[in-house]
Amino acid sequence: MNNQVPFDGELYLIKQFYSLLESDLLFTAFETGLAWQEETIFIFGKWVKVPRLMCWYGDPDAIYQYSGVKHQPKPWSAALQSVRETVEQQCQWSFNSVLANLYRHGQDSMGCHADDEKELGHNPLIASLSLGDERLFKLHHKKSKEIVDITLGHGDLLIMVGSLQHHWRHSIPKTKRLKTPRINLTFRKILSV
Numbered sequence: 547m548n549n550q551v552p553f554d555g556e557l558y559l560i561k562q563f564y565s566l567l568e569s570d571l572l573f574t575a576f577e578t579g580l581a582w583q584e585e586t587i588f589i590f591g592k593w594v595k596v597p598r599l600m601c602w603y604g605d606p607d608a609i610y611q612y613s614g615v616k617h618q619p620k621p622w623s624a625a626l627q628s629v630r631e632t633v634e635q636q637c638q639w640s641f642n643s644v645l646a647n648l649y650r651h652g653q654d655s656m657g658c659h660a661d662d663e664k665e666l667g668h669n670p671l672i673a674s675l676s677l678g679d680e681r682l683f684k685l686h687h688k689k690s691k692e693i694v695d696i697t698l699g700h701g702d703l704l705i706m707v708g709s710l711q712h713h714w715r716h717s718i719p720k721t722k723r724l725k726t727p728r729i730n731l732t733f734r735k736i737l738s739v
């Protein structure tokens with residue numbers, strides 16, 4: 547990152563947090579074992595499909611609103627629970643939930659947003675594990691319009707913390723490059739508000 551400009555938040559990237567072999571096993575476990583759903587949202591007067599599959603796991607009280615709907619978490623699977631514990635140890639932080647996204651191909655994407663909902667607290671720590679094909683993660687500074695591109699690959703762990711969500715938005719853009727599926731898990735702590 548640029549040393550002269552205050553970064554406005556903290557971002558840590560641990561490449562290959564999981565080894566290739568572990569990442570392969572986790573990818574297969576999650577691709578086949580999670581309850582992937584296609585969400586629809588009402589936008590500009592019509593229902594549209596969210597361009598990726600999603601699901602929400604966590605402790606029973608970790609209720610989270612996304613795609614405009616309140617989602618009750620599904621109970622942790624053994625594989626998710628194991629990753630949760632490993633990521634908690636790395637971050638020295640506890641999470642009560644995980645949002646899983648499956649990008650089936652290059653036309654699946656995530657629009658520009660900040661994870662700044664009030665149930666995530668003031669300066670949330672969000673740990674994001676990527677598995678499968680690599681994709682571009684774009685950070686867009688809200689004021690300066692600076693853009694930071696980060697490539698997230700198989701087994702990489704990205705940690706977003708501090709005031710990052712106040713100053714930056716992030717996105718996974720569509721790409722014309724031929725892409726195989728990618729799974730992203732964002733571990734979060736939902737507070738009761």
Ligand SMILES: O=C(O)CCC(=O)C(=O)O
Nearest residue numbers: 645647661683718730732
């Ligand atoms: O897929 C990613 O790396 C980003 C996911 C994300 O931003 C989110 O779930 O809020």
Ligand SMILES: [Mn+2]
Nearest residue numbers: 659660661716
């Ligand atoms: Mn996000």
